[in-house]
Amino acid sequence: MSYPDTYYRRTLADEAVRPALAGTVECDTVIIGGGLAGLTVALQLARAGLSVVVLEAESVGFGASGRNGGFVSPGFATGSDAIARMAGPEAARKLHLLSIEGAEFVRDTIRDLNIVEAAPQPGLMSLLRYDDGGSLKTHAAKMADTYGYELEYLDRDRIRSVLKSERYFHGLRDGRAFHMHPLNYLRAVAAEIERLGGRIFENSRAVQSALGGAEKVIRTDGGQVKARRAVFTTGGYTGPLVSRLTRAFLPIATYVMVSEEAPDLIREAIMTTDAIGDSRRAGDYYRVVDGGKRLLWGGRITTRAAPPAALVRALRREMTGTYPQLAPLKTELAWSGLMSYARHLMPQIGEMQPGVWHCTAFGGHGLNTTAIGGKLVAEAILGQSDRYKLFAPFGLVWAGGPAGLAAAQLTYWKLQAQDWWRERSA
Template structure:
């Protein structure tokens, strides 16, 4: 199987190799991309009785969907205030409710399909790296008032009792958010799609498509699919097959590393099974795995992927800066993945033209938003709802190409500098 070497591939629960498309097949809907968005869409369509086919260029979960931090929590890559400025306050509220629905969908899917390999662990702590507890209290009150969503406020003493770092101040704990093994979750979805009669083809990159007629044709190197509907869910790995889609996002690399097995040493720094993320733009996120034996640590973003050695050095610098007591903790593995970011930092979900749908650009919040995005696309295809139209204000706008990548990198450096000054002033 052509997977990158990650913690998730090393601990994959099942290793079924799916066939290459080598003939002409017919179905109701063909989905291009075997990640979270594509498989969620396929699952919901198959549950409704549609004949579906999924084309994956590599293997199920090869991209960012199968190698991310594993956090499942509400929200989007941008905040409610920005969403409200673009789409309106009521639309922003509805979209946040959708993100909560996405979290619940993933949780319920794990339970319903009994995906034991996903190993969900509840609890996520969001921490401040400067002193501003009042802002967190206000946010907690706002979430409860608007959505009935409860967040637990943690003062500095409570935070530092479980996260033993003087870099952290106050935090909010979300007891309904959770973290999990994303690749095992994906492979559980794939197995259920196949049980329902859906077909998944690996190592079957879409090489060409004819989308203008009532019948859509997608071709691969050795076969083709005829369908009424096509869904593009290729994320950061979108190639030139759909130029409009490729121009509408920036491929952004993010990084993850895994420590050696050292539970006693790790316990001197982190005394919680909750996942943790800080408030910086592209800040650190991490969680214990294997019952606290190892630490999985992610963070940083760049506009092009670095070598494993370079990214491990960057992440270790962040980890040791936060927890000096982990200086002797060795890194066993490091990897990267490409996320897709739109200029407006929101998912791009909708119908590009009759019978041609897209569900992409999740910007680092994919485990809840791909779930709800795939569900909404399936509802739209089936005529069950038009909830996908909530994303219409966040369309396929040009992301700026190479200039957009340069601006994104400069913006990130600027935000890093702002974070640095804010922490020093605390």
């Protein structure tokens, strides 16, 4: 099976191998990309009785959808103020409600399909590494007043009673957010699509498309799919098949590592099953996994993937800088993955041309936004809603190519410097 060696791959519950496309297949809708967005579109269409085909270049969940931190919580990669500037305050409010709905959709799917292998665990703590509790209290009040969404404020003593680190000052706990095994979730959704009559072909990279006519044709090396509609959900692994998509995103690498089994040592530092994230741009995120026996730690971004040894050193510096007592904790496994970011840091969801849809650029907050993005595209195809138009202000704008990648890296370094100075002054 063509998965990278990750903790999720090693703990995969479903080992089913799906065939590659061979010959000509016809359907109502063909979906290119077997990550969370594509599978959500397929699931919702199959539930409505439409015939669907999913083409996946590798294996279901091969990309960022199946190798991320596993956090499911509301929000987008950019902040609410930036969204309001681009789309207006009322649209920003509706978009945030969609992000809440996306997280609930994932939770409901786990419940409805009884995906016990996803192992959902409630609780997410978002922490500040500098002394500004007032801003968090203001944010919590806004969330409660505007969305009816309750966040619990955590002072320094509360945080340090469960996290034995001097780095954290204030935090908010989201009891409705949760974390899970994303690859097991995806594989279970894929199985449900097939149970409903949908077809999924792995190792079936789309290499050519004809999208201009009423019949859309997607070709692979082994065959072709003819459909009334095509949906592109390829994320950070988007190839050159559709130039408008290729030009509109930046592939950004992020990194994750998992420790050896050491429950007693881990418990000396981390005494909660909540997932943890800090306030920095591309800051640390981590959670205990395997029943508390291991620590999964992620963070950092680069515009090109670093070799495994280098990423382990970088992540370990972050971990031991936060928890010096974890210096003896050995790293067992590390991996990277590509996320797709648009220049405006928002998902790109819409109809490129009649019968051709895109649902991509979910970097930074993917497990809720990919789910709601896929649901909105399915609603539009089924004629149930036009809610996808809320994303119209965030179109397929050119991401800048190599210059865009360089600018993104420089921006990240600038934000890192700002974070360092703010923490140093705390």
